Amino acid sequence: MHHEIKRVFCLQQEKWPQLARLGVSERIERLMRIDKYLRDERHLLELYQAMFMDLHKPEVEVIATEVGIVQAQISYIKKHLSNWMRPRKVPTPLPLIGTRSFTRYEPKGVILIMSPWNFPLNLSLVPLVYAIAAGNAVILKPSEISSHTSAFIKHMMDELFPESEVMVFEGDASVASSLLEQPFNHIFFTGSPRVGKLVMTAAAKHLSGVTLELGGKSPAIIDETADISLIARRVAWAKCVNNGQTCITPDYLLLHESVCDSFIHEFGAAVKQLYDPEGEGIKNSPDYCRIINGMHFRRLRSIYDDAISKGACLSLGGDFDESDRFISPTLLEGVTCDMNIMNEEIFGPLLPIITYRNRKEAKDMIRRLPNPLTLYIASRDQANIDYFMDGISAGGTVINDYMLGYSNPSLPFGGINNSGIGRSLGLHCFAGFSNERSIIHRRWGSLNIIYPPYNERVLRLINTLYRWM
Structure with a gap:
């Protein structure tokens, strides 16, 4: 399994620069493959059966807490992705007159998503759709505990995506350990604080970014x-x-x-x-x-x-x-x-x-x-x-209500320290899978008036400039 993981990881490293160049419509098309799959009655029946075998989950809860949430997030991304991908202009201070400053989100690269067993479809596919929307390649490790739903997800992704874009690895902790040996650009983990610490330790070896959705006592x-x-x-x-x-x-x-x-x-x-x-x-x-x-x-x-x-x-x-x-x-x-x-x-x-x-x-x-x-x-x-x-x-x-914290994609979702690091849903999740690149573009003018050799005039000029910032 270790060699297979390494092979797919290298394949995705080669592929993701192409994914990074995909436009809005091409990224949305990939999300709609997932949406369409989950709307197919035959696939829904398979999912109902898998989730009943894992958790005895009734069909209403499968839709309300699993499928419906994934589809709602896809719909939200469709409405906002064009704006998220657009460069954002920021103010330029007076000493930088003649330049324009802006930021833009760029994909991080190859992402590892490690999802739990309690909402096995929702907590696998919600981070996945944001990672895809941000232009990344993804390796997904669903929980072996909810084995029937994990098998459904594996079959689904094999049918919808080439392994160079999305790959699912099933298995126990040994598979997770092999995955964590790879130098992922970002790791998104949902689970217990105890395992979250192990994930963060592994990520530190490669200075990989992490989002940890943990829990604790609410x-x-x-x-x-x-x-x-x-x-x-x-x-x-x-x-x-x-x-x-x-x-x-x-x-x-x-x-x-x-x-x-x-x-x-x-x-x-x-x-x-x-x-x-x-x-x-x-x-x-x-x-x-x-x-x-x-x-x-x-x-x-x-x-x-x-x-x-x-x-x-x-x-x-x-x-x-x-x-x-x-x-x-x-x-x-x-x-x-x-x-x-x-x-x-x-x-x-x-x-x-x-x-x-x-x-x-x-x-x-x-x-x-x-x-x-x-x-x-x-x-x-x-x-x-x-x-x-x-x-x-x-x-x-x-x-005055309960369980609503994960329901509004315009709000960031996540914990503090022992209950989590980073935020998910909406722009916050898209940004988590992205590098916010800062750009300064000189269009005219220069800073040569403060170049050496230094003298009293240069010192006065610098003091004046910084007083105007």
């Missing part, structure tokens, strides 16, 4: 002014979609002590309405996903058992069936910071509750942990919203 603050019935329903959906295996799902709740009991009641009612309206059990719902595999199921069971053993109380759910990889939506009260559930990203339908008496307690609790990918605030008090916004650093913030 807190959800619900204060005493929030509409509890409405917010509880929104949290229930956000925590249960994809069975909680989402980097931007609320990882733990910070509830004002006055609303804790009502929230638990409303959350339970919302879960029943969403996933058990007929009273046949959540396990029988066709809309409820499953944990990806046995290893992750056992990890979740372990952090649940650890919390219970250290004094946490079960308020809702707590049903586990390893044979079906089923875990019910679960609320835990009495959670403390020494429990494992508060020291790693959960990535499942377990939701710890911590109550607070005043907003400083909530702020201090969040600030004890690494900067989150997303901060959620539920409040009808603008003073409280401002207090949390000003006092807590996060990659993004959503107020």
Whole structure:
């Protein structure tokens, strides 16, 4: 496999200068191959089956959280690519009179995209379409854990692109390690902070650029002014979609002590309405996903058992069936910071509750942990919203709703340090796959008046020029 990776990498190194010269229409044509493929009913049926086998994902979620997002990003790129590729004029300071200054985006070269298993199509193809739009060649390494969807992506790319432009390598960590030995111009990784550090270490050997979309523990603050019935329903959906295996799902709740009991009641009612309206059990719902595999199921069971053993109380759910990889939506009260559930990203339908008496307690609790990918605030008090916004650093913030941070391509998406480095979506993603080249073009005039030999007149002239800058 190592020799095959090296062969394709060298092939793409030779090809990408040609891709860099492609115009707007030629780049869009490549994106439309992907769009057309995903609109074909036969291919959609294959994808539905693959994602059901990997995650028990219902068709609505395949469209809403996977295919539809890819198509929406392609549509957005089509509208804006011409403007992004156009040189941007910038102001010219007085000492440079006679020149014009501008920037333009140029492709970086050969890109490695390493995508995760939780949204295996979305998180593979969204960075891919931006890398193609920016004029790069791409090697894509999807997760071996979501093996059926990865096979779908491999077949799709083999049909749509020559290997000199886009190539998919399937396989385990050994394949990822071989890929990371190559001197890519940029690496786009989505996954855990632990693996993100390994990717960054490998990239440093070649001084490759990196975008790291990581995760962490995204807190959800619900204060005493929030509409509890409405917010509880929104949290229930956000925590249960994809069975909680989402980097931007609320990882733990910070509830004002006055609303804790009502929230638990409303959350339970919302879960029943969403996933058990007929009273046949959540396990029988066709809309409820499953944990990806046995290893992750056992990890979740372990952090649940650890919390219970250290004094946490079960308020809702707590049903586990390893044979079906089923875990019910679960609320835990009495959670403390020494429990494992508060020291790693959960990535499942377990939701710890911590109550607070005043907003400083909530702020201090969040600030004890690494900067989150997303901060959620539920409040009808603008003073409280401002207090949390000003006092807590996060990659993004959503107020009075959930899971929206990845939905607007006009906004940058990404974390801070432990939750990520760099930004994706829209112009920010296009720019991440590009080198922003600065250009100064002399049209007339010269700086020869300040050339040596130096004297008092030259010194006065330089001082005057810089005072006018």
